[in-house]
Amino acid sequence: MFIDEYFGGGFYRQLPLGYHQHFSFGQLFRTHAYYPHEHLELWRPIPDPNEPTKTLASQFQIMAAGQDAFRRNIPLALPKLETNEEFLVVRAKKRPIVLIMPETPQFGVDNKGYRGKVQRRLCLVAQVFGLADPKTHRQEFSPLFVERVRKMEFPQLMFLPACPGFLEVDSLLRLDELQSVFTPNLEPTRLALGDEVAKVLRGQLQYLFAQAGPTEYTELRELLLND
Numbered sequence: 050m051f052i053d054e055y056f057g058g059g060f061y062r063q064l065p066l067g068y069h070q071h072f073s074f075g076q077l078f079r080t081h082a083y084y085p086h087e088h089l090e091l092w093r094p095i096p097d098p099n100e101p102t103k104t105l106a107s108q109f110q111i112m113a114a115g116q117d118a119f120r121r122n123i124p125l126a127l128p129k130l131e132t133n134e135e136f137l138v139v140r141a142k143k144r145p146i147v148l149i150m151p152e153t154p155q156f157g158v159d160n161k162g163y164r165g166k167v168q169r170r171l172c173l174v175a176q177v178f179g180l181a182d183p184k185t186h187r188q189e190f191s192p193l194f195v196e197r198v199r200k201m202e203f204p205q206l207m208f209l210p211a212c213p214g215f216l217e218v219d220s221l222l223r224l225d226e227l228q229s230v231f232t233p234n235l236e237p238t239r240l241a242l243g244d245e246v247a248k249v250l251r252g253q254l255q256y257l258f259a260q261a262g263p264t265e266y267t268e269l270r271e272l273l274l275n276d
Contacts, residue, residue, distance in 0.1 A: 051199035
């Protein structure tokens, strides 16, 4: 037995009206997400001989990070960039995500006159990656690996079965690629993980980050691995 067979048609649930106003753990969204960069590249300004202050830039070039990375001599006024900051070159893609931590309530803390913003409209999301090409349905991972994910062997991964209209192919939820996203950038759908699946995911996060158990996750994992 596999996790998708265990939950069957209860893997996902439809949210009631007003779903786009109240976000919660396990909801499914779309948003842009970036690829973690293995090789650091910088978007550096090209010096303009006609701009004597060297604080304005209109042209840039991509270059590998060198010894002077994050240690520039002159700050930029436009676009704003401090001497200990860099513009990074990263790729991003709009993809499905599962909401892990919704935006926290307002703190009600006045931090005027001090450095830093206390309240940011951030939430924490986990990215979803297709296991097959969505157009051709050509498998992109070995069947043996997919079966091991469906058996819940890997704590950092959860199998998500295809869901027409949202996930066109079976997919992979990666808990080792969590990202912070500004809440206004989330595109809500009317889907969420089923209540029992959400309980398993909560337990999976506890197990992954704190080796905590027993939970619904550890119990189901043991059942499937020994089946």
